[in-house]
Structures are given as C-alpha cells and as structure tokens.
Amino acid sequence: MNTSLAADGLRKRYGEVRALDGFDLAVAAGTIHGLLGPNGAGKSTAVKALATLIDLDGGAARVAGLDVRTQGRQVRERIGLIGQNAAVDEILGGRQNLVMFGRLYGLGKAAARERADQLLARFGLSAAADRAVSTYSGGMRRRLDIAAGLIRTPAVLFLDEPTTGLDPRGRNDVWETVREVAAGGTTVLLTTQYLDEADQLAAEISVMNHGRIIASGTPEALKRRLGGDRVTVTLPSPDALDVLAGRFANATVDAAARTVTFEVGSGVVALAEIVRVLDQLGLTPEDLVLRRPTLDEVFLTLTAAGEVAR
C-alpha cells in the first residue's frame, strides 16, 4: 500500500488525560479515511499532531513521506488543515481571505488572485466573493474554509469534524466537496462523530476511543464484524411468530411489531431458506427485509467492548 499518512504509537498527555495513547493509523494515498469517535476520544489531538501543530510525547508519524517531528516545515508545505471552527477571517471578504492565504503559501499577488478566483468559482462562492464572511451561511463559510486549505492542492487534507453545526444542505455541500478533493488525488483524513458521514464518504474507517484506534476497516467489514446481516420478517398476525422463530437460531421476536429478526451469516443464502420455511408453514409475510447492521450498532458494540477490556 502506498501510504500517505502513517502514525505509529502516538502518545500525548494533558495532565492526567491521555489524549493519544498508542494511536496507530495507516491511510492509503488518494483515499478518504474516516476517523470516528465520540467527543473526547482524541480525534482533534490526533489531527493536530499529524498537522505538526502540537508536540508529541511519543511515537512517530509520517505525512506525505515526511517526519512530522523533524520535518514540520516541509510537512506544512504539503498539507491543508481545516479545523473544527471555520478559521477564516470574518471581517474580510471571501476573495480577500483566499488571496491572503495564497500569499502566505508563497504565491505572488497576481497568482494568489488568480487562484482565489478559481477556487471561488469551484466552490460556488463567486457571487459572494466580496461580501464579508460574517454574512455567509454556515455551509458557505465551511466551503471557503476548505477552499483555503486547497490553495496549493495539498497531498493530505485534514478535516476536523467539517459538518458539525451545518444544516443538511450545508452538510451535503461539504460531502460533495470532500469527494471532489479526493478524486483530485488528495488524501483526506476526516474526523467525525456522525456514523453515516463516515459511511457515506470514507473508503476506510478507524474507530477511536480513549486515544487509540479500537477497530479499522472498510465500512462493510466493520459491519460484518458485528455478526453479519439481519433479516426481519413481519407476519399478519402474531400467532405464528414463535413457530417461525423456533426454526432458526439467533431469532428475536417482537410480538408488538409482529416481527421476527434473524441474525444470519450471509443474508442472501438465509433469505432463500427463510422464504422456503415460510412456504412450508403456509405463512405469507407482510414484509421481508434484509439489512446490514448500522454503524451505530457497530460503534456501540465496539466501544462497549473497549470499556469492558479497560
């Protein structure tokens, strides 16, 4: 794997709190990686450490092939950091912000202006370019924030909870943007508390709790770790629920909802079997649903297991 982000045993303490406690991560170049965890799991600390903003107590990390501890300046040439609050100047206009950041990235006046106009057009902000950012909607502000991180087309883009506090439209805007950025070859590390966000965007997800990664994999693989698929059968009357449930292992009856839910290894094989049994019993289901476990279920199970292990 061509890794563009690699962290090995990162440690960072704040007094008694171990914000990073053996944090490991490997992200393939050009992919979107979701770092998922509850508040206080250490996501922001991990991002700040990888973006060279804070000193580590231990461990080693490489970003775009460069050591974050000894080659900070070169790392900063190749990354974009979008922090939790939209860190753009609210008094200035959108164009002024981008020109300023462009010049800070070393572009000349004319080049910075040209790049600003390109980015404004790309992020649908051209019409608002000269308005003060304080008049922007949350989604627009976030897009400007992301645009400022893309001035030099970074090798790695860090996004720390980019959709927190946005309305659904703003969130969709940001998702669209993140997909485009990754399609352009930039590696994206995105932290989020929203499971559907990671599911929507990320090729791989790492679940974080108490300063370390407790599970990693594709969204599909993580869901499979929870014991496979679920098949839910709804019957017209509750009478036959127990009979049906008795024919399989791992069945849960919900009499009020007139459903039986089966945990099955492979949904498609099980589905055929269930339909055959229903036929044998002379039952006609009202509804028959095959679904994967949700990431919420994955997350709760993993963090609960983590708590027990501690």
Place this chain on the structure above:
Amino acid sequence: MTTLRAGWVITLRDLAHWVRQPWTPIFGLLFTIMLLLVFGFLFGGAIAVPGGGDYITFLLPGMMALSMLFGVEATTTAMANDARKGITDRFRSLPIGSASVSLGRVGADMANSAVELLVLILGGLLIGWRISSDPGSVALAVLLLLFLRFSLLWVGIFVGLSFRGEGTTMAVQVLVWPIGFLSTAIVSAETMPGWLGTIASWNPLSATATAARELYGNPTGITSGPLADGAVWLAVAWPLLITAVFLPLSARAYRRLRL
C-alpha cells in the same frame, strides 16, 4: 516564504479590517479625542502644573503616552480572538516562519498607533498645544512614544496568547486605567502624596511622557528627581527592558501553543 514577507501579509490583513469596518478605528480615535477634551477642558482648569506652564501644553505629550498604553488592549484582544477562533492554528499550519504571526500584529498595531499619534498632534495643535523646539527633537519624541508602544505590544501579545479567555480582554481593559493614571501622564507626580508620587515617577509611562515634554519644549511639571535629569534615557531604558522581558515571553507563549 520569508518570515518578514508573511508578517507583512498578515499586517495587510489587519489594515484591510480598517477599510471593511472603519468605525472600529474611528471610534478608537474619537475615544482618544474625547479623553483629550475631557482632561484638557473639563478637568484641566482645576489642575495646576508645578513649575508653571499651560495645562494643555503639559497634557498633550502625556495623552500621547497614555494612548500608547491603551493600545495594549487592542493587541491583547486581537491575539486572543485569533487564537480562540482557530485562525492562529490555521496560520500555524502554513509553511511560514513562527515569528510571522506576531510580526503581523506588530506591523498593524504600530500603524494604528502612528495614526493615533498624528491625530493627537493635529488635535492638540487645534486646541492650543504648541511645540517650541526643533524638528529633530520632535522626531525623537515621536520615536520614543512609538518605542514605548512597541515594547507594550509584546506585553499584549504575551497576555493575548497566554490567557485566551474573554475575561483577559476585560482584565486588560480595566487594568490599563490605574496603570495609566498612576503616572505623570495627566498630572504631575509632585501634586500627589509622597509615596504615590514616587510610584508614579517610576512608571515607564512617566519617563516617556516627561521625555516627550522636554523634547517638544513643553512644561514637564517636574522640578527635581531622576525624571528631571534623565527622562530621555529612562524613556529608552524602560521600553528596552520591557521588550527584553516580554519579547522572549511572547515567543515562549507561541511555542507553548504546541503543548
């Protein structure tokens, strides 16, 4: 990207704020003018200058020194706000030298203070303040005032970076008043109770105010003591000392953002 050039870009950002929100600097200037009028006309009639001389001529250099001190508040607020809003972190994630952010602040605040001085000089001349010395001395007075501002800038940067809460700005807003008034900026130390006069004389603000008075050829309100003999030297030494203490502390505070 050199640190200096990045600092200049960040200075330009602050200057652009003036254009976007001109009322902020205009109110700052109006406040200075208001203070000048309050002391010049409202209280001034009741204030005598030891050693003789017109109060307005005594007051003006003091007001200039005072406005250099009051500028600390703007520095602190700006540094604390940027740190709190994540803008400082954004700057820190860019490939620019670590001194750029502070240099940008220095550039913007020095420009602001220079304009404030100019307004005070022009306003003062309008209400009867007079300069009775040579251009070289006047230039030196202005430089000493700006040097005081430069040294106090580092106090503001240090405080703004170290204590980022909203309360910090309030604390600085409140503290500049007793510090400013416990000096010879507004009244001569010789009219104060002995011990208070001693403290006021050793206030760095007093050194700069007295030096400026001497250099403009204005009454100093001082008839004896260390300020009578070496005000200009003290007006160099105090800001040097303040800078020597608070510039490294500011650099340390900036590095401590990494903790």
